[in-house]
Amino acid sequence: MIGRPALPERTPRPDGAPTALDGLLVVDFTRVVAGPACTQTLADFGAEVIKIENPEGGDDTRAYEHAEIGGESAAFLSLNRGKRGITLDLAVPEARAVARELMTKADVVVENFSSGVMVKFGLDYESVAPTNPRLIYCSISAYGRKGPFAARPGFDPITQAESGFMSLNGFPDGPAVRTGPPIVDIATGMAACNAILLALIARDRLGRGQHVEVALFDMAMSMTGFYGMAYLINGNNPGRFGNSPNGSPTVGVYEASDGPLYMACANDRLFRRLVIEVLDRPDLLTNPDFIDRKARAANKEKLRATIASVFATDRLENWMAKMKKANVPVGYLRTVEQGFNAPEARERHRLSRIPHPTAGTVPNIEPPLSLGMTPAVDAVAAPLLGQHTREVLRRTLGYDDARLAALAEAGVFGKQVSSTGFGPRGQ
Structure with a gap:
């Protein structure tokens, strides 16, 4: 058991460094994964993101059960960093009026409701x-x-299932398998962020905004990549290939005497290095069964068994050292625990801890984008439900106490909020 890694406090960004999206106002009606992933990236790089939630429970991910800290779920914390949270009950006419007023001031609106809801x-x-x-x-x-x-x-x-994407995942003798993390949701969020940034560039040239759309099905189909393109060219339905694309015997998982590794030795040049400098089996180069990629593919089971028998004779670290010295692509097959404790994660400063109003601090996985002149903003934990309602409406819309009290009395912020206060969550 390795245990959880020590989480350092996040290194502050350089004083005075500009942000890429400074001054951009985003009104965020999204929930669950794809939408929040999109708007979190906008927030990470300086946009002011106002997340609007239903006061009765808020974003569905608040109730997800992976783990929780300070009363907040891991899922919600992982997707809503840097946002300012308000609650509006859109079933109330006055709440819809507030939402429209925010939208008149916004540069960007993002929504992922079911069809017809916003209409x-x-x-x-x-x-x-x-x-x-x-x-x-x-x-x-x-x-x-x-x-x-x-x-x-x-x-x-x-x-994943309907687009054909899932049919590519798993082993040939087993059923189709969905990816563990929701990869289509995450990729759709990234694509939506790209679409928004493209539209902002177009706005600078053309002087007006536009409606952009991203659909999960479209994203899943595009993620079949060159396997989908190959089908369109040759009409052959691609199948599952486990850890070895196209059945390549020199790409995939192998077991050393004390643990697994993943090797990606995909061309003749790398195969030569592997068999001579690592496996010490130069005879494999001249064997007609393995003379080139087509021959190796045709005799993949025989070659895989030969390679596996050699790897099983020595310890993982010895093989890793030999392969790195020979510049053969290889990696440890790690668990999440091992990956998060790995030197790559540590040296690249991927993990930190940031303040949180109820937990004290919460873990933080750093944004995967690095901009030299306009780095990500200092991370702020995902908001409590309705945490910034009063503050946002005061600052963004100029509401005074009387207006806020009247809205609360009308049920705009939820049934639990009345004119006498804004609830225990800081509304």
Whole structure:
């Protein structure tokens, strides 16, 4: 048992360094994974992101059960860093009026409600764009906002299954397997962020905003990559190949005498290095069964068994040293625990801890993007439910105490909030 890594305090960004998205106001109606992943990246690089949640429980991920700290779930904390959280009950007309007022001031709106919800509330692009023609309005959905499938609900594993993506994952003699992490959700969030940034660049040239869309199904299909393209070219339905693409015997998992490694030795040059400098089996180079890639693929089981028998004769660290010296691509096959305690994670400063109002501090996984002149902002933990309601409406919309009290009395912030206060969560 390795145990959890020690989490240092996050190193502050350089004093006076600009941010990439300074002054950008984002109104965020998203929840679960794809939408929050998108808006978290915008927040990481300086945008002011106002996350609007239903006061009755908020974002669904607040109740996810992976782990919790300070009353907040790991899922919510991992997807909502840097945002300012407010609650609005959009079933209340006055709450919808507040939302529209925020949208008139926004540069970007992001939503991933079920189809028709924003239209029902009068918060769709066509309804709000006339009062804010420079608005970038991003819709994230499973099957798009138009066409016969727009009303279908959909989730990451469903689109993995329906697009063909899932059929590529797993071993040839087993069933299709979804990815562990919700990779289509995460990739869709990244694509939505790209779409927003592209639209912002276009706005600078053209002077007006636009509606952009990203759909999980479209993303899942695009992620079949060159396997999908190969099918379109040759008509052969690609199958599952486990850890070895196209059945390559020199790519995949091998077992040393005391643990596994993953090798990616995918061309003739690397194969030569492997058999001569690492395995000390130069005879494999001249064996007609393994003379080139086509021959190795045709005799993959025989070659894999030969390589496996050699790897089993020595310890993992000895093989790793030999392969690194020979510059053969190889890696440890780590668990999450091992990966998060690895020197790569430590030396690249991937993990830290940041302040949190109820937990004291919470773990933080650093953004995977690095901008030299405009680094990520100093990390702020995901908000408590409704934590910044009063502050945001005061500062952004100029509401005074009387206006806030009247809205609370009308139920705009939820049933638990009345004119006498803004609840235990700092609203």
